Amino acid sequence: MFMAYPQFTDAGSYTVVLIPLRSSLYSLDALHFYLWIKRLKDLEREKDCLWAGLQFLEQANLWYRQRLEVNRARQTNTGTRVGTRTEEREGKLWAGEEAFSCLVKSRIQKVNGSLGSLINDYNVTRCNTSSEQDGSNSSDSALWWQNKLLVKEVCEKNLQISLLELERDRLLQELSVHLGVECSKHPG
Known part of the structure; x- marks a missing residue:
């Protein structure tokens, strides 16, 4: 039997430990030992994934903070130009910036x-596990989960609609420039 332990010097490597069994490989003790080792290995992999995720979240936190600073600076800059028309706002640079911002x-x-x-x-997994252990009804969590999936689907559809509206507005702007007339953003 073997078990993997992460090396502290190299993040991705493991050490193999061989443990001899006193009984047959097909005995109940061997099966319990194998399942215990397998569970430890799975927990080790989960821990590795969690550490990698935590590292990514720390990088994401830094990125979010930088974006917030850029956003604050842009708000301040935009606030000082209220009431004035700039070439940047009327040109393609503004439309490109708006599309990038939407993306x-x-x-x-x-x-x-x-x-x-x-x-x-x-x-939800923790709630379902504890509900099953308590023998309580999990219909509330099932409904909650179904609602969660529907909300996610609605959010995805809203994102698609927003992207399509942005594309429509861009095309209307191109058409108005091409024809030399002003087109309404919201036909109807």
Whole structure:
């Protein structure tokens, strides 16, 4: 039997430990030992994933803070130009910046949603496990989970709608420039 232990010097390597069994490989003790080792290995892998995720979250935290500072600076800069028309705002640079901002917002929302789902999935799994152990009815958690999936689907559809509206507005702007007329953003 073997078990893997992470080396402290190299993050991805493991040490193999051979443990001789006194009984047959097909005995109940051997099976229990094997399952125990397998569970330890699974927990070790889960811990490695959690550490990697934590490292990524620390990097994401730094990125979010930098974006917040950039956003604050842009708000301050925009606030000083209220009432004035700039070439940047009327040109393609403004439209490109707006499209990039929309893309970044949608990706941030996707990441936030994924993290929220991860946390909620973990909490639902823990609730379901404790409900099954208590013998209580898990219909509330099943309904909660179904609602969570529907909310996620609605959010994805809203994102698609937002992207389509942005594309429509861009096309209307191109058309108005091409025809030399002003087109309404919201036909109807």
